[in-house]
Amino acid sequence: xxxxxxxxxxxxxxxxxxxxxxxxxxxxxxxxxxxxxxxxxxxxxxxxxxxxxxxxxxxxxxxxxxxxxxxxxxxxxxxxxxxxxxxxxxxxxxxxxxxxxxxxxxxxxxxxxxxxxxxxxxxxxxxxxxxxxxxxxxxxxxxxxxxxxxxxxxxxxxxxxxxxxxxxxxxxxxxxxxxxxxxxxxxxxxxxxxxxxxxxxxxxxxxxxxxxxxxxxxxxxxxxxxxxxxxxxxxxxxxxxxxxxxxxxxxxxxxxxxxxxxxxxxxxxxxxxxxxxxxxxxxxxxxxxxxxxxxxxxxxxxxxxxxxxxxxxxxxxxxxxxxxxxxxxxxxxxxxxxxxxxxxxxxxxxxxxxxxxxxxxxxxxxxxxxxxxxxxxxxxxxxxxxxxxxxxxxxxxxxxxxxxxxxxxxxxxxxxxxxxxxxxxxxxxxxxxxxxxxxxxxxxxxx
Amino acid sequence: xxxxxxxxxxxxxxxxxxxxxxxxxxxxxxxxxxxxxxxxxxxxxxxxxxxxxxxxxxxxxxxxxxxxxxxxxxxxxxxxxxxxxxxxxxxxxxxxxxxxxxxxxxxxxxxxxxxxxxxxxxxxxxxxxxxxxxxxxxxxxxxxxxxxxxxxxxxxxxxxxxxxxxxxxxxxxxxxxxxxxxxxxxxxxxxxxxxxxxxxxxxxxxxxxxxxxxxxxxxxxxxxxxxxxxxxxxxxxxxxxxxxxxxxxxxxxxxxxxxxxxxxxxxxxxxxxxxxxxxxxxxxxxxxxxxxxxxxxxxxxxxxxxxxxxxxxxxxxxxxxxxxxxxxxxxxxxxxxxxxxxxxxxxxxxxxxxxxxxxxxxxxxxxxxxxxxxxxxxxxxxxxxxxxxxxxxxxxxxxxxxxxxxxxxxxxxxxxxxxxxxxxxxxxxxxxxxxxxxxxxxxxxxxxxxxxxxxxxxxxxxxxxxxxx
Numbered sequence: 001x002x003x004x005x006x007x008x009x010x011x012x013x014x015x016x017x018x019x020x021x022x023x024x025x026x027x028x029x030x031x032x033x034x035x036x037x038x039x040x041x042x043x044x045x046x047x048x049x050x051x052x053x054x055x056x057x058x059x060x061x062x063x064x065x066x067x068x069x070x071x072x073x074x075x076x077x078x079x080x081x082x083x084x085x086x087x088x089x090x091x092x093x094x095x096x097x098x099x100x101x102x103x104x105x106x107x108x109x110x111x112x113x114x115x116x117x118x119x120x121x122x123x124x125x126x127x128x129x130x131x132x133x134x135x136x137x138x139x140x141x142x143x144x145x146x147x148x149x150x151x152x153x154x155x156x157x158x159x160x161x162x163x164x165x166x167x168x169x170x171x172x173x174x175x176x177x178x179x180x181x182x183x184x185x186x187x188x189x190x191x192x193x194x195x196x197x198x199x200x201x202x203x204x205x206x207x208x209x210x211x212x213x214x215x216x217x218x219x220x221x222x223x224x225x226x227x228x229x230x231x232x233x234x235x236x237x238x239x240x241x242x243x244x245x246x247x248x249x250x251x252x253x254x255x256x257x258x259x260x261x262x263x264x265x266x267x268x269x270x271x272x273x274x275x276x277x278x279x280x281x282x283x284x285x286x287x288x289x290x291x292x293x294x295x296x297x298x299x300x301x302x303x304x305x306x307x308x309x310x311x312x313x314x315x316x317x318x319x320x321x322x323x324x325x326x327x328x329x330x331x332x333x334x335x336x337x338x339x340x341x342x343x344x345x346x347x348x349x350x351x352x353x354x355x356x357x358x359x360x361x362x363x364x365x366x367x368x369x370x371x372x373x374x375x376x377x378x379x380x381x382x383x384x385x386x387x388x389x390x391x392x393x394x395x396x397x398x399x400x401x402x403x404x405x406x407x408x409x410x411x412x413x414x415x416x417x418x419x420x421x422x423x424x425x426x427x428x429x430x431x432x433x434x435x436x437x438x439x440x441x442x443x444x445x446x447x
Numbered sequence: 448x449x450x451x452x453x454x455x456x457x458x459x460x461x462x463x464x465x466x467x468x469x470x471x472x473x474x475x476x477x478x479x480x481x482x483x484x485x486x487x488x489x490x491x492x493x494x495x496x497x498x499x500x501x502x503x504x505x506x507x508x509x510x511x512x513x514x515x516x517x518x519x520x521x522x523x524x525x526x527x528x529x530x531x532x533x534x535x536x537x538x539x540x541x542x543x544x545x546x547x548x549x550x551x552x553x554x555x556x557x558x559x560x561x562x563x564x565x566x567x568x569x570x571x572x573x574x575x576x577x578x579x580x581x582x583x584x585x586x587x588x589x590x591x592x593x594x595x596x597x598x599x600x601x602x603x604x605x606x607x608x609x610x611x612x613x614x615x616x617x618x619x620x621x622x623x624x625x626x627x628x629x630x631x632x633x634x635x636x637x638x639x640x641x642x643x644x645x646x647x648x649x650x651x652x653x654x655x656x657x658x659x660x661x662x663x664x665x666x667x668x669x670x671x672x673x674x675x676x677x678x679x680x681x682x683x684x685x686x687x688x689x690x691x692x693x694x695x696x697x698x699x700x701x702x703x704x705x706x707x708x709x710x711x712x713x714x715x716x717x718x719x720x721x722x723x724x725x726x727x728x729x730x731x732x733x734x735x736x737x738x739x740x741x742x743x744x745x746x747x748x749x750x751x752x753x754x755x756x757x758x759x760x761x762x763x764x765x766x767x768x769x770x771x772x773x774x775x776x777x778x779x780x781x782x783x784x785x786x787x788x789x790x791x792x793x794x795x796x797x798x799x800x801x802x803x804x805x806x807x808x809x810x811x812x813x814x815x816x817x818x819x820x821x822x823x824x825x826x827x828x829x830x831x832x833x834x835x836x837x838x839x840x841x842x843x844x845x846x847x848x849x850x851x852x853x854x855x856x857x858x859x860x861x862x863x864x865x866x867x868x869x870x871x872x873x874x875x876x877x878x879x880x881x882x883x884x885x886x887x888x889x890x891x892x893x894x895x896x897x898x899x900x901x902x903x904x905x906x907x908x909x910x911x912x913x914x915x916x
Binding site: 132133134135137138152153154157159160 | 790855886
């Protein structure tokens with residue numbers, strides 16, 4: 001009897017992001033019996049993070065769907081089978097006899113989901129994983145957290161073939177697509193720490209009074225955090241633990257930028273199909289300033305400083321119940337218009353939940369814009385494993401003194417919050433001084 | 448059927464694949480039967496292969512050393528040898544190992560059946576194996592699983608079957624009663640080269656005839672090139688890229704070999720060493736429908752054939768026909784059929800060992816393969832000559848050549864030629880298996896003075912800082 005599984009390819013629920021253990025199967029785009037070709041969209045999945053289409057892993061015929069639409073499915077669970085040669089699934093009912101341990105399909109209820117979340121997937125730290133010197137070197141290069149890679153060697157040791165397969169599957173991109181928009185830095189900020197640990201340190205004691213749960217005699221309504229909220233919480237706690245935060249603030253006169261924007265906005269909107277806002281100016285100028293002060297674009301790995309070739313700017317976007325940080329990649333190569341286009345695309349996709357995991361990964365520096373909500377300045381938390389975040393305050397018209405005369409000018413506070421392990425007060429101030437200089441002397445648009 | 452003739456596993460063939468598989472199965476608690484058609488356990492390896500040939504080659508090496516005793520400060524005169532006693536020592540070693548195997552079978556409660564084992568029952572559970580004894584009597588035993596380990600036999604030239612006197616197979620040559628004055632070795636593979644190096648050092652004028660453009664075609668060109676230089680000093684000449692068209696016995700005294708486009712040349716003995724063929728006929732494969740391809744049994748990566756209860760390992764597969772490979776495959780197959788989940792074998796870490804002098808040993812890919820496959824690589828070669836221990840051992844020939852991937856310095860292939868190559872390769876087999884890069888090999892402290900230091904030096908050379916050159 002030929003092994004019935006030989007020509008069956010498993011469809012696994014892919015890893016959608018750091019710390020995300022499950023995803024909702026929104027829709028099968030193919031029915032059992034349909035022909036599928038490799039890379040053709042096969043199903044839609046949703047996490048609190050991103051909604052995306054999952055391509056078929058191989059050419060063949062979809063012979064079985066093991067998870068229903070609406071099911072919440074653990075990652076790496078088999079959700080269906082594709083038959084490579086189109087042969088019908090005689091042995092579908094039989095348990096797979098593959099060589100590797102496979103989590104059986106377990107659609108999970110919200111209750112178990114909550115428990116599941118407290119358990120990090122596989123191993124959460126690189127140190128707990130068996131692998132080889134070669135694998136560790138490659139993983140370090142590719143920024144793959146080995147905690148997620150299934151090992152086929154002795155006692156689950158990860159071999160090069162395992163890592164190659166994992167990387168080829170694209171899983172490491174999904175792994176890296178965490179809320180922070182950054183893959184975990186090896187040995188420093190790997191998978192999300194168990195929520196348990198964070199939760200325990202921050203528990204409060206409530207009492208039941210007259211049948212109501214109360215905190216300090218004040219009645220409360222208890223509600224579970226969403227997954228996104230939990231992830232934000234974890235990342236914020238972790239970042240404050242890892243990095244000594246210092247913030248420095250400058251005031252910038254924006255009249256030059258105002259003039260340029262006013263001069264070009266109509267033509268720009270007619271040409272590009274979207275409004276020219278101030279934010280692309282700030283991003284573009286911030287990137288120019290990073291070129292002169294690259295220390296704000298590094299990461300730390302133990303005692304080592306990792307100088308990054310590309311400036312990938314993460315731009316915090318507020319969502320209904322949280323935030324997301326899509327990344328403008330290789331921003332150093334973009335002029336103002338290209339920056340504006342990239343930003344417009346990412347922001348509109350972020351708001352419609354159309355971001356792909358790779359859109360939120362790989363950031364090397366972040367910008368947050370609380371000015372949009374009227375805040376004059378803020379004290380943001382660094383997006384690990386980055387070392388600096390630029391805060392943009394609200395633009396307000398104020399009387400300012402220029403050449404000993406009082407004039408009304410649009411001004412704005414800019415702040416740089418930096419990791420004092422690597423950037424000192426002088427370095428932070430120098431960066432903002434450069435940024436101020438660029439913004440106040442912004443030349444004609446390279447449109 | 449009596450319960451005593453019912454087994455969990457029947458192993459057919461008792462070579463280094465079969466007997467290792469049988470012992471591993473017994474360790475895992477199975478009731479095991481081992482079927483062997485030859486009078487002794489141990490298969491080709493113990494009876495006509497690895498063990499007797501290496502015993503003789505050790506004598507050749509010793510004889511060679513004796514001839515160079517002057518260099519070590521001895522006045523030993525002209526050493527002489529007694530071929531009968533050399534053969535006797537070889538037989539003694541083989542006999543002792545055979546007895547050891549019988550003991551191991553007894554110790555592990557493995558029932559040994561003498562006779563030809565054939566698959567007989569197509570049923571899934573409690574399938575049958577027939578054993579035909581020397582007297583023609585057939586015994587049928589029942590079993591849940593079968594491990595086929597029937598191995599290989601020497602391949603004959605269709606136009607020149609061995610006659611056991613002047614035209615010899617590698618089996619025949621192991622009972623040769625005296626060292627011939629001249630010998631033709633047809634086939635420059637591992638077996639041919641080892642025998643050429645054996646008889647050449649005992650004084651036979653050996654002519655190696657190889658149809659391919661190089662002897663040992665699966666070994667690295669550079670290592671083979673180095674070897675040929677040394678073999679030429681051992682009374683060996685080569686006819687490379689030459690086809691044999693006829694071999695004629697001359698009245699049991701000598702044999703004549705005719706090369707394509709040439710005249711017959713007379714040799715006292717002719718050794719035909721043109722490879723081996725898998726023993727897959729007449730073992731019942733067709734009866735139960737075991738799939739074969741070009742004479743080899745086809746299995747999955749856990750050595751299970753297309754028939755659920757039949758596993759196969761060793762020379763009957765298309766994997767390298769080596770004793771240690773068969774043993775490893777057998778362990779894996781048995782663990783797998785016992786429901787364990789053993790790690791797949793890494794054939795790139797599977798060592799080759801050739802016991803001519805100097806020895807050649809290798810793992811992974813050759814430089815010519817890397818070139819042909821257009822794989823990015825770098826080579827680091829370090830000779831034994833500058834190493835103190837090589838001088839102390841009077842064995843400065845050869846080198847260690849490491850082929851590696853430039854970025855992470857992953858080992859792609861290692862080719863050692865030298866006095867202790869077959870021992871030294873084990874470090875690389877482990878290194879390759881554990882995916883060690885040259886960085887770790889260079890960092891590993893090696894004992895001084897040893898030949899193994901050369902491994903570290905070759906790694907240092909790859910990293911750009913060889914110390915002793």
